[in-house]
Amino acid sequence: MAEQVASALSSAEQRLWFQWQLRPDGAEYNTPLAYRLTGPLDVPALRRAVDELAARHEVLRTRYPATGGVSRHVDPPGPVPWTSTDLRRVAPAQRESRVGEVVHAAAGTPFDLTAGPVFRAVLIEVGAADHVLVLVFHHIVVDGWSLEIITRDLRDLYTGRTPEPAGRYADFIAAEQRMLAGPRPARALAFWREYLAGAPAELTLPNDRPAPPNPGHGAGAHPFTLPASVLDTVRAVVREQRVTPFLIMLSAYAVTLATTTGSRDVVIGVPAAGRSGTGTENTVGLFINMLPIRVRVGPRTTFADLVREVMASFVSAYEFEDVPFQRLVEELAPPRTGDRHPVFQTAFSYQDGGGCGLELTGLTAHRLAVPGGTAKYELTLDATWGPDHTAGSIGYRTDMVDAGVAALIAERFCHVMATLTADPGCPLGSLPMLPPDEAALLLGLGGQPPLTTEPVHTAVRRHAVERPGTLAVADGDTALTYEHLDRAATRLAGELTGAGASGPDAVVAVCLPRGAELVTAVLGVLYTGAAYLPLDPAHPVHRRRTVLDEAAPVAAVVTSAAYGPDFPDHPVLGVPPVAGNPPAVPGARTGGRAYVIFTSGSTGRPKGVAVGHAPLANLVAWYGRTVGLRPGDRTALVAAPGFDASALEIWGALAAGATLDVAPPESLLSPVELRDWLVRRNVTHTFLPTPLAERLAALRWPPDSALRTVLAGGDRLRRPTPPGPPFTLLNGYGPTESTVAATYASVDPTDERAPSIGRPLPGVRALVLDGDLRLTPVGLVGELYLGGSALAFGYVGRPGATAEKFVPDPYGPPGARLYRTGDLVRVRPDGMLHFAGRNDTQVKVRGFRIEPAEIEDALRGQPGVRDAIAVVEPGPGDDGVLTAYLVPSGAVAPDAVAPDAGVLRRRLAEVLPQYMVPARLCAVEGWPLTANGKLDRAALRRDATELAGHRDVRTLPQNPMEMLVAAVWAEVLGHDAITSDDNFFDLGGHSLQLMTIRDRLARDLGRPVPIVTLYEHPTVRALARHLGQAAPGRHEPAPTPARESEAGLRRLASLRTARGRRSER
CATH class of the missing domain: 3.30.300.30 (ANL, C-terminal domain)
Structure with a gap:
């Protein structure tokens, strides 16, 4: 018979039982102890000691059946589940790996809390005098203090000594219930309400992957060790500030989190012993309570001041260590997202000394680290402080945090510990918080020399000499070879020079639609040494005239006299025919501007960006090398003349000796039309605006398509390329001020993360900075600044705007500039850039x-x-x-x-x-x-x-199952009207109420309802739909709609009657 009758659970047990109900097949709350035992082991004595251990501590014989509500039952003493594994016959080379496998399996096997047991032992025989002992407990019956008691008692029991008298966990439960019935919880909740007011609801950790549809709790850990030099500076701070290493490390972790998340306000879960009552010193059980410790990290605060503030914060919170954290969650009802932990998502665990050391007579016992299979929190810093050695690890949920991010946080913590303890009186904002390797990564984004400085028009002329008969431009029925293109452009250059429109200070407007004449005209302008200004004839007259007023061109090349009135004060020329011998044109200087492109301005007035020959040459050289562009290839001219991508399309093809094929207007009417045209024309490479590229990638492609690469740009690429397209998709990023493209990445269809914008092009330097022009840590969002030889000269006629956007490079040589893009990005641990939006549209x-x-x-x-x-x-x-x-x-x-x-x-x-x-x-x-x-x-x-359907419309339950769920919710939550779209947690529901709802639904439906089902389907409609679809158990009668309807109506009626009686009193 049982030693005790059924009794209530402690608050800590209720919390762990509820977590187990959510994941009964999980092992995140398994607590293993593993020891390597060297020497002659008395196995029968060890087994007796383990059995006596469970006999002494009744909590180790407890199970938690859930019939009619969860309760705790203590079974009479008996043998502890014991497994022996003999590895002596395993080959020596494989023996250690097998030891690890057995330990991992023992630690990772789930417990069944309803049936028990909650404690098991495994003994591995490695050799005659070499054993591994593994003791595994469910966390519901032990905490860190308990493990110290267990190892101490096991030592005494193995040698036949009598341990100190053990306390009873049931006594603690009774004392806790008396405390919870008194005024103390109300005082604690008042404190927590004020303490956490305005605190961040969630910890924002770097993560480029989408949230998993079925979150798991897989665990990873990255170890770290603090060097002896840091231990010396920590001891100095301990002496000078009269604080503990615990407070120093907790404060340093808060600074690390602030650096990682960008939030100066962080909340960290810290375990408290929870043993303030008398008689708990020798009691095994779960007493531990989590305290949310709030830390504000200000840039003007010194580390010494921060440690004192953390100490005061911890002392004030510790006053209420005995009030369960779950009560805080139930009463304050903080915002919750999915299965993320409420109030805090990161924890700090500190241990002074080795902890849980096992001493057995005649044996040497060495504690083994047991990697956890699952994680309780998204991020946990575990630290063990020793006199000569301090080590720890950054534990993390593998579905929420990448291994590279965890490694980075561990490196940051070690660096922060060294930096802050070395100079505790310096303001935090003045100290370098980034490790040297991370700073080097951030400073080393790009900066490679440009690929070439050969001007694009020089390359075109070279191709005209070397391959005069090669087709340069195909525009419908018009076909220009390189020789014909060069002759026509040279003739136009002569006419422009004769009109005084030449030289590096001149700008020539080109108002032509996409086509062969446009290509001829811009090449002719470059031959004169002037810069071309492309104007789209499709743009409104007012905009064209505004651009002309800003740019002040000295001449214009137009397609017909129809555009003559737009240029009343300028010489107007047409594109000359190819026939005839062109006049000689003086060699053009190539150090000045190549073109001027106008972009939309924030003030409403367009701004002209002046781009030089060298950046343009570097851009087209990069494009040609990246996509493998060569003579015989065909590229498409898709971009409108006023779009800077047209410069990449035109000069990328011609500088490589390839053919530029002009896409007819009708091909741009739909992705299907464009695909068919690209296939028909055997286009091998093309640039496309991002939205169009995404649509094109989603189409089916014929197997004979010649298209090899598509460079997308101009907007955010939202999703990877679906499998199927025959081409490689390149995700390009770059403002006009950095010459079309500044970074790029090849899109991997198998990468689940959001598409990256990659790394800088040669000749481009990228920096991610905060508002004070300091380096933004890896993973944190900051503004992207671009530098290097790819920058434009600035804005035409706008010295103020140029000075505002093109700023001195604080990390470069004298005279170096940076362009402020206004775009928000973050650097991934692999050095790739992730686009996060605009700094003026952060969501x-x-x-x-x-x-x-x-x-x-x-x-x-x-x-x-x-x-x-x-x-x-x-x-x-x-x-x-x-x-x-x-x-x-x-x-x-x-x-x-x-x-x-x-x-x-x-x-x-x-x-x-x-x-x-x-x-x-x-x-x-x-x-x-x-x-x-x-x-x-x-x-x-x-x-x-x-869309139709107003968001505030409240829908009443529509079917019997919804009526049943709503009625049970209304009764348990105390609400008069529950709608189909109401969310359990938004209504203030908590875990204990979920248990009650589960029991009542199971009773009315005649079948079990897993607690995880209620958690995963938090609205009435979602839960009702799931319950309606779930198959009844093998031995359970399937509920009929009539039964569900009857139960729902009966509960609604009784609820309304009871409420009506209360209102009459």
């Missing part, structure tokens, strides 16, 4: 940082949605409104029906946190594009139609 809602790409991916996965974009638009007051624009998958059909907003929101709520579900859903027939092929974001609101 944040209700204090949560939003990754639009995650919302967009979720929308694209919904039926009826072809593509999506998420943005934050101005809303009432200071709040932004999260808005999603989507293209229905049937948008091209005349009878297409837009998706239902309510359905979309419900489905999104099943895969996204509630705060990431857009408040507005709008549909457009297709993405509006600018004249240059970029997404026209300003036109989205104008062209979009908000």
Whole structure:
């Protein structure tokens, strides 16, 4: 018979039991002890000692059945589960690996808390005098203090000594229940409410991967060791500041987290012993309580001051160590995302000395590290402080943190410990927080010398001499060989020179559509030494005249007299015919400007960017080398004349001796038309605006396509190339001010991370800086600055704007410049750049940082949605409104029906946190594009139609299962009206109430309901749908709709009757 009758659980046991219910097949709460025992081992004595250990401590014989509500049952003393493994016959070369496998299996096997046991032992016989002992406990019955008691008692029991009297965990439970019934919890909650007010809801760790659809808790760990020199400086700070190594390391970890996340306010979970009551010193059990320690890291604060602030913060929090953390969560109801831990997602664990050492007479016992199979928190720093050696590890959830990031954090922590303890009186903002290797990585992005300085028009003339008959430009029925192109361009250059339009100070406007004449004209202008100014004839007259006023060209080359009135004060020329011998033209100087491109300005006035010959030459040399461009290849001219990508298209082809094929206007009407034209013309390489490239990649391609590479640019690439296209997709990034392309990456279709913008081109230097022009740590978002020889001269006639955007390089030689892109990026541990958005459109809602790409991916996965974009638009007051624009998958059909907003929101709520579900859903027939092929974001609101189904409509339960779930929720949560879209946690629900709901639903349905089901489906509709689809157990009767309806109506009726009686009192 049982030693005790069923009794209630402690708060700590309830918390661990609930976590186990969520993942009964997980081992993240297994607590192993493993020792290498060298010497003559008395195995029977060891087995007796282990059995007596469980007999002494009743908690080691406890199980937690869940019939009629969870309770704890203590079984009578008996043998502890014991497994012996003999490895003596295993080959010596394989023996150690087998030891590791057995230890790992023992530590990673889950426990069944309902049936028990919660403690097991494994003995591995490696040799005659060589054994490994593994003791594995579930964390629900032990904590760190308990393990010290266990190892001490095991020592005494093995040698026949009588250990000190053991305490009873049941006594602690009774004392805790008395405390919780008194006034102390209310005082604690008042403290925590004030203490955590305004604290960040979540820890933002670097992660380029999308959130996993089925989160796991796989564990990884990166070890570190603090060198002796750091231990000396720590001891000095301990003496001078009268603090402990624990406080120093906790403060340094807070600084490391602030450096890693960019947040000066961090919350760290720190374990407290929870043994403030008398009689707990020799009691085995789970007493530990997690305390959320809040640390504010200011740049003007010295480390000495920070340690004192952390000490004061910890002391004030420690006053309430006996009030369970779970009570705090239940009462404060902090925002929660998926299965992320509430309040804090990182923990700090500190141990003074070796800890849990085992001393057995006649044996040498060495404790073995047992790698964990699962992780409790997203990030955990475990540190052991010793007199001569301090080591630890950064533990992490493998589905949330990359191994490279964990290694980086470990390196940062060691560097921060060394830096801060060496100069504790210096303000934190004045100290170098980045390890030397990381700083070198950040300073070494790019900076390679340019590939060439040969001007593009010199290369074209060389090809005209070497291969005069090679086709240079194909434009419908017009075909220009390199000889013909050179002759026509030279004739135009002569006419321009005769009109006084030549030399490095001159700018010549070229107002021509895409085609052979445009190519001839810009080449002719370069032959004169002047810079060309491309104007798109399709642009409004007002814009063209504004550009002309800004650029002040000395002449213009136009397609016909129709454009003559645009240039009343300039010589106007047409493109001359190829026939005839061109006049000699003086050799052009190549150190000045090659072209001037106007971009949209933030003030509403376009700005002219003057780009030199050297950056242009380097760009086309990079493009030719990267894609393997050579004579015989064909490239496409797709970009409009006013788009800087046209410079890459024109000169990339001609400088390589390839053929430039002009895409006819009709081929750009749809991705299908463009694909067919590219295949028909045997185009081998092309540039495309990103939205168009994404659409093209999604098409089916014939096997005989000649297309080898597509360079996408001009907008954010949102998803990798799907398998199937015959070409390699290059993701290019670069503002006009850095000559079209500054970075690029080859897109890997198998990479689950968001596409990277890669690394800088040769001749380009990239720096990611914060607002004070300091290096932004790897993984943290900062503004991208570009430098090197690829920069433009500046803005034509705008010295103020040039000085504002082109700033001195604080990390370069005298005279070096940087261009402030205004784009937000982060550097990955591998040195690749990840685009994160614009610094003036950073997305944040209700204090949560939003990754639009995650919302967009979720929308694209919904039926009826072809593509999506998420943005934050101005809303009432200071709040932004999260808005999603989507293209229905049937948008091209005349009878297409837009998706239902309510359905979309419900489905999104099943895969996204509630705060990431857009408040507005709008549909457009297709993405509006600018004249240059970029997404026209300003036109989205104008062209979009908000989907039907207002976000504030509250839907009552619609079917018997929804009625049943809503009725149970209403009864347990104390709410009068539960709707189908209500979220359990948003209504203030907590884990203990989930247990009650589970039991009542199981009773009404006549079948078990796993607790994890309630956790994973937090809305009434989602839970009802899942319960309706779930198959009943093998021996359970399937519930009928009538039974569900009857149960739901009965609960609703009884609930309303009870509430009505209360209202009458």
